[in-house]
Every structure is written in structure tokens, then in C-alpha cells.
Amino acid sequence: MTESNVRPGVLAVWNSRDDGIAELYEDWYINQHFPERVGLPGWQFGRRFEAVDAATPFFTYYHLATTSAAFSGAYLARLNAPTPETVTVMRNWADMTRTCCDIALERGETSGALAVVARFYTTPDMCALTCIAESLWMSGQRADGLRRAWPLRVQLWQMAEMEAPQTNERDVRSEPDREVQATLVVDVMREREAQQVRAALSDALVRAELAPDYIDIYRLLGERRS
Numbered sequence: 456m457t458e459s460n461v462r463p464g465v466l467a468v469w470n471s472r473d474d475g476i477a478e479l480y481e482d483w484y485i486n487q488h489f490p491e492r493v494g495l496p497g498w499q500f501g502r503r504f505e506a507v508d509a510a511t512p513f514f515t516y517y518h519l520a521t522t523s524a525a526f527s528g529a530y531l532a533r534l535n536a537p538t539p540e541t542v543t544v545m546r547n548w549a550d551m552t553r554t555c556c557d558i559a560l561e562r563g564e565t566s567g568a569l570a571v572v573a574r575f576y577t578t579p580d581m582c583a584l585t586c587i588a589e590s591l592w593m594s595g596q597r598a599d600g601l602r603r604a605w606p607l608r609v610q611l612w613q614m615a616e617m618e619a620p621q622t623n624e625r626d627v628r629s630e631p632d633r634e635v636q637a638t639l640v641v642d643v644m645r646e647r648e649a650q651q652v653r654a655a656l657s658d659a660l661v662r663a664e665l666a667p668d669y670i671d672i673y674r675l676l677g678e679r680r681s
Contacts (some may be wrong), residue, residue, distance in 0.1 A: 460675060465556050465612055467638060469511040469574075469597040473547040481548075483540045489679045490519060497524030500680040502569060502664055507646065509671030511550050512574060516640075522615045534622035545627040552633040553619065556612035559637075561589035562592040563608035567642030568675050569649045573656060573667040575637040583663045585611060588639055591656065606652060608642035639667075646672070 472480050484503065492568045493501050497520040519525060552574075559581065575584075585632040592609045595602050616634050620624075625632065641656070643649050657670055670676065 461521050461523065463558050464519045464521060464525070464615060465558060466517045466525045467552070467554050467556055467635065468515045469513065469550065469552040471512045471550040471660070472544070472546055474547075474556075476527065476544060479540070479590045482543055483544050484679060487540055488544075493679045495524065495529050495533070495679050496527060497551075498530075498681060499505070500618065500678060502566070504673035505675040505676055507569065507672040507674050509647070509673055510657070511541045511552070511667045514570075514671070514673045518613040519555075522555055522557060522617065526617060526620065531614065531620060531622065534620070534624045536601050537555045537624040537627065542622065542627055545624060546629070548628055549630060549631060551628060553636050553640075554634045555619070556619060556635075556638065557615050557617045558610060559613045560588050560609070560611040562589070562610075563606065563642070565607040565642070566675070566678070567605075567607045567644050569643050569646060570673045570675070571641040571643065571652045571656060571670065573639040573660070573670045573671060574635050576668045578636045578637055579665050579667075580663070581613060581637065583665060584637060584639065585643075587656070587659045587663060588593065589667075590659065591641060591652070594655070605648045606641045608640075610640040
């Protein structure tokens with residue numbers, strides 16, 4: 456097992472879906488898919504988001520005790536035996552990005568109602584991106600030593616060095632999955648704070664000559680814990 460396999464990680468997913476399955480999609484996600492995934496060994500919690508101002512309508516991530524949880528026998532067994540409802544949803548699922556990531560940096564312990572999410576589909580300069588993430592976190596420090604109320608949390612994810620498995624569930628989807636190389640996630644409480652963080656992040660990335668594919672704003676729909 457490599458060093459990457461034993462570090463905490465996330466499985467990050469972005470997707471859209473056909474409007475015709477909107478009700479089934481929500482029922483399936485909350486009452487079947489979420490319990491299936493978070494019930495697996497090493498899958499600690501999952502968070503679901505929907506777009507406020509984003510290129511892709513839905514964003515979900517699962518926090519893993521180690522990245523190897525996303526390649527376990529128990530998880531692969533579920534991927535290779537999708538339920539009838541899963542097959543229906545996957546046939547109406549599109550714009551899929553699915554990536555197992557190492558957590559390269561994590562600051563703060565409070566989750567927010569909104570998240571600013573920068574995606575990089577080509578590998579960025581991770582040292583420069585780490586500096587930007589640290590700077591965003593330090594921007595919340597007041598002169599008197601008390602932290603401001605935002606940003607609540609800053610996370611930087613980097614794609615794990617593990618190849619995504621080919622599974623029956625993956626074969627049902629009409630398009631191949633994309634993979635993101637790095638993702639920066641900033642939690643805040645309110646939309647005006649999200650807009651300010653996005654503007655500050657955009658400026659910092661331009662100065663560092665880093666070009667994200669998207670800087671999106673998502674609203675938290677719900678969380679499930681194991």
C-alpha cells in the first residue's frame with residue numbers, strides 16, 4: 456500500500472441529470488445511494504451540494520478515512536452490482552467528473568452552508584496553489600487575534616495516484632468520466648461571503664498565473680454520516 460493510500464482523502468463527484476428524473480433522483484440519492492456509500496468501511500460522511508452559480512448543477516464529496524476506501528472490495532462490489540434505480544439514474548446522468556483525491560491541505564473545522572469550489576482539469580503548480588489556500592485561510596485572522604467568521608474552512612485536494620476502476624455502474628453511463636487534477640474548496644456561511652471569496656480567489660490565481668477551469672459557488676443540500 457502506497458503512502459497516498461493510507462492518507463485521508465475524498466471522492467469528489469460533479470454531475471448533471473435529465474429533468475425527467477428529478478424526483479427519482481432526489482429519492483434515490485437520499486434513501487438509497489447516500490446510505491449505501493456512507494455505510495461502507497472507511498466512508499466517514501458525504502455532503503451534497505447544488506449550484507448557486509456553477510457550470511455543473513450538482514457537486515458531492517465523500518470524506519474517506521483513507522483513499523484506499525474508494526478502491527476496497529466492498530465498494531467495488533456495489534459498483535459492479537448496481538440497483539435497478541441506480542441503473543435508471545445513471546442512464547439519465549451526464550457531465551460526470553469523478554475523482555479520488557488526497558487531502559493536500561485542510562484548515563478550519565466548521566462546515567458552511569455554501570462552498571466556493573475551484574476546479575483544475577490540468578495539473579496546476581501545487582506549491583503556488585497551496586500558498587493561495589494558506590493565504591485565504593490567513594485572511595480570516597483579525598488584528599486582535601480573534602478570527603473572522605469566514606472563511607470557515609479551506610481544503611485543497613489533489614488527485615490520488617490510483618487509477619479509477621472500470622465497473623458495471625460506470626459502463627451504464629453514456630459518457631466517460633472526467634477526472635479533476637486539483638480542487639480548492641472554501642466554506643462560508645452566506646452568499647455575499649461566497650462572492651467575496653470567489654473574487655479574491657480569482658485575483659490571487661491571476662497573479663499566480665494559475666488558470667482554473669471553473670470557480671463555482673454551491674449551496675449545501677445535506678450531509679450524511681456513518
